[in-house]
Amino acid sequence: MKIAISGKGGSGKTTISATLTRILARRGLPVLAIDGDPNPNLIQALGLGPGVEAEAVPRSVVERREDEAGQPRHVLTTSVADIVSQYGLKAPDGVTVLVGTRIDHAGAG
Amino acid sequence: MDMEASIEHMSRGTVRYVDALLVVLEPYYRSMETAGRTVPLARALGIQHIYGIANKLRSPEDGEAVAAYCRNHDLELVAKIPFDDSVVEADRTGRAVIDYDVTAPIVEELSRVADFLLREIKVNGNGAGGN
Numbered sequence: 001m002k003i004a005i006s007g008k009g010g011s012g013k014t015t016i017s018a019t020l021t022r023i024l025a026r027r028g029l030p031v032l033a034i035d036g037d038p039n040p041n042l043i044q045a046l047g048l049g050p051g052v053e054a055e056a057v058p059r060s061v062v063e064r065r066e067d068e069a070g071q072p073r074h075v076l077t078t079s080v081a082d083i084v085s086q087y088g089l090k091a092p093d094g095v096t097v098l099v100g101t102r103i104d105h106a107g108a109g
Numbered sequence: 110m111d112m113e114a115s116i117e118h119m120s121r122g123t124v125r126y127v128d129a130l131l132v133v134l135e136p137y138y139r140s141m142e143t144a145g146r147t148v149p150l151a152r153a154l155g156i157q158h159i160y161g162i163a164n165k166l167r168s169p170e171d172g173e174a175v176a177a178y179c180r181n182h183d184l185e186l187v188a189k190i191p192f193d194d195s196v197v198e199a200d201r202t203g204r205a206v207i208d209y210d211v212t213a214p215i216v217e218e219l220s221r222v223a224d225f226l227l228r229e230i231k232v233n234g235n236g237a238g239g240n
Contacts, residue, residue, distance in 0.1 A: 003127060003129045011143075015200075019215060019219050035110075
């Protein structure tokens with residue numbers, strides 16, 4: 001299940017994302033949390049201490065190509081599993097967290 | 110996925126492939142209007158499950174204001190989270206709210222949201238582990 005959380009700045013998106021993530025993980029689900037905010041702080045909200053930082057997933061994992069109809073598409077150049085193992089940080093309750101870049105994640109699933 | 114604080118990601122279609130979009134609303138006009146603009150865009154992208162989460166409610170009137178807004182915008186409200194000092198305290202001490210106080214109202218309310226999502230949304234394929 002893929003869940004996105006949206007709302008105005010300061011509305012509590014990050015706290016809600018982190019808390020829901022930890023709750024779902026405690027239910028035994030494997031959870032991958034992705035910080036899509038260019039000012040990322042999901043890592044801290046998940047309970048990794050102050051100063052812990054993740055290397056952001058570089059833009060190079062996504063490439064822009066044209067499909068048969070000449071429409072631009074974003075395609076992954078690296079598998080999701082490799083991205084997660086290379087850039088994912090382990091957070092409490094078995095959560096994995098990725099700090100995304102601002103690339104369009106279209107098609108990344 | 111914790112989204113950036115604007116509706117830009119909607120125009121870029123970033124969230125097109127999600128199963129559910131949770132829209133956070135504070136009981137203030139501009140916050141609710143932001144949500145109100147997000148919902149039709151999300152519907153246009155074909156997102157099946159769009160739910161409202163009211164946050165930082167300080168009174169029953171706050172809750173009613175958000176509930177009324179959601180009714181008027183055809184948005185199903187699935188949680189009413191009160192203003193919660195635990196969130197502030199947890200942040201100040203560098204901890205997750207769930208570690209600071211597992212009985213905090215926000216944790217209890219979001220536990221109900223988790224139950225709701227697991228019940229409502231049936232996903233085929235790679236499930237929760239997917240991107």
